[in-house]
Amino acid sequence: MTASGWGPETGGRRGAMVDRLLSAGVLTDGGLREALLRVRREVLLPHAYVRVSGPGADPIDWRLLDGAHPDDREEWLDLIHGDESVLFQRDGESLDGLPRGPVTGGHMTSMSTYTPATVEALQTLGLAPGLRYLELGPGPGVSLALAATVTGPGLAIGVERNGFLAAFARRNLGLLGVGAEVVVGDALDGHEDGAPYDLVHSGFGVPGVPRAWLDQLAPGGRLLTTLTTRTPSWPGRLLVTRAADGRIEAVLRGRASGYRPMLGYRWLSAVEHRAAVRERPGTPRPTRLAPPPDDAHGFWLAVAYLAPGLVRDFGAETLTVVAPEDGSWAVAGPDEGTVRVHGPRDVWAEIEEVHARWDRAGRPEEYRVDFGGDAAGVQRVASAAGRVALTWALPPLAAPTPAPPQAQGPGRGPGPDPDPGTVSRRVP
Incomplete structure (x- = not known):
């Protein structure tokens, strides 16, 4: 498939996708609206897995849709332009020449976040032309492509732990010509070579914020990530801003959904x-x-x-x-x-x-996070000052449970999905 493939057909589907987001009140930013209409998702997501097994199945049965195959095309087009996560990579596999049809076993190690969540995240960050953007764990590159389309060429970069995925995304982003870059590395280290960044977006959850992410945030910059615990049920979204004088403010809010955790975290399941x-x-x-x-x-x-x-x-x-x-x-x-x-x-x-x-404590809906740390570097959360405030310490970055061997890859990034399936919304 080339960058020009499915042009008229998918252009109409992109328009319908944008109309849904506008009607639902999710999409409000004009620049992002234009980016959603321009970025050809079929180039970045030329295939997609569909889960066949129900909850609790072991091993899991999947079906791979190949967008270039006429028998798969309609279902695939509906899926990649829909409002659900697109399952993309299984067990860190190479992404070239994947056979279409049934496949058994394994867990998803990459997916494209469902579109409303992507839109909300990018709008919260405040994309604008000329801003430097860092994507941590870009996966197949959908949000990275959208960001690059708004910021302009040469200003958006992604750090991806999996070499197969990084190469695949880099090639497809090149076909789109949006001027985004993808490098292989440990996302917890950020990307010092391009720092400082005006906007930093983590596509996976972390138990605490890596110091490198804070250090690489420019004055006036914003960082958005999910703070993860061992439960997928009640995630928190953390928005960090650095003032012009270098002071950092971080606000944590509970959410109905969040990104799956970094490699090494195994979510609990009911x-x-x-x-x-x-x-x-x-x-x-x-x-x-x-x-x-x-x-x-x-x-x-x-x-x-x-x-x-x-x-x-x-x-x-x-x-x-x-x-x-x-x-x-x-x-x-x-x-x-x-x-x-x-x-x-x-x-x-x-x-x-x-x-x-x-x-x-006054039924708080948001909490402040202090990165000043004590001698041990502990990051602390509080609803407010005072004796009745709700407070706790964030766990260290070290993963609590080793990930399965097949999920290991170069550097750290999102870990395997829990069972069952969707990981960018609440799961059992």
């Missing part, structure tokens, strides 16, 4: 406990805490840190929170004012405690 929870939901007991709403992001973010090791089963009929490593869970109901608990860990008591602390 899937393997789902059948046991249905069979033994637990012993009922009274509670004064009604199930907190899903959009109480500031509360659920605090749960992720102050009651670690918990994961929400979003596929359950009522609020269900599992501690997979402790064989424990809490299930809301069956009546108002009742919760069922099971296992040695009283999950609901921990949630009640965090909620009480969150309530005393």
Whole structure:
């Protein structure tokens, strides 16, 4: 396929994609709108995996769509211009000459984030012509291409850990002619050669912010990343700004979605406990805490840190929170004012405690992160100053659990996807 392939056909699909984003109120920036209309996604995403297996399957069954094959073309075009993540690389594989059709086993090691999230991230950063842009973990290069189209040629660079993926993205970006560069390296080190950067965007989650990212941020610059814990259920989005005098301000907010974690992090999952929870939901007991709403992001973010090791089963009929490593869970109901608990860990008591602390702190929806650090370099989070403020320390960058051997690659970047599939939205 060449850069001119599918021109009229895909131009209409790009227009429909942009119309959806405008109608939903997601897309508001005129420059990014023009970039979305110009960047030919079919060049950057010439193939896509579709998951065939359901949740909990091992091994996983996939199907590879080849955009150049007439039997795949319509499904592939719908997928790459839709609003879902595009699964792109399995187990760090070479991306040239992939056979279309069924394939079994492995995990996704690269994907293109679903478009509304990409748009929101780039608009939050504030793309503008002439700004220097650094993308950490660009994958197939969709957001990098959009950024380069807005900033102008020679100003956007991506750091990608996987050599196969970096070469593939570099070639396809060259076909588009947007003037973006991709280098192979450890994304946690940023890219000192091109620093300082006005905008830094991390396409994967980190437990704490690498010092190099902060050091390479220009005065007036912005950095956007996901702060990850071991739970995929309650991610946090961190926006860092450096003032003209060099001072750094960082605001952390809970989110309904976030990027998958860096290589080495294995997310917890409630899937393997789902059948046991249905069979033994637990012993009922009274509670004064009604199930907190899903959009109480500031509360659920605090749960992720102050009651670690918990994961929400979003596929359950009522609020269900599992501690997979402790064989424990809490299930809301069956009546108002009742919760069922099971296992040695009283999950609901921990949630009640965090909620009480969150309530005393004024129900914060955002938190400040201090990178000043102590002698040990600990990064600290606080809702405010004062005795009742919610506070915690961010974990170190060292990964808590080794990643599977097949996920290893040059440098560090996004790790393998959890089971099941979509990792840029909430997953079980």
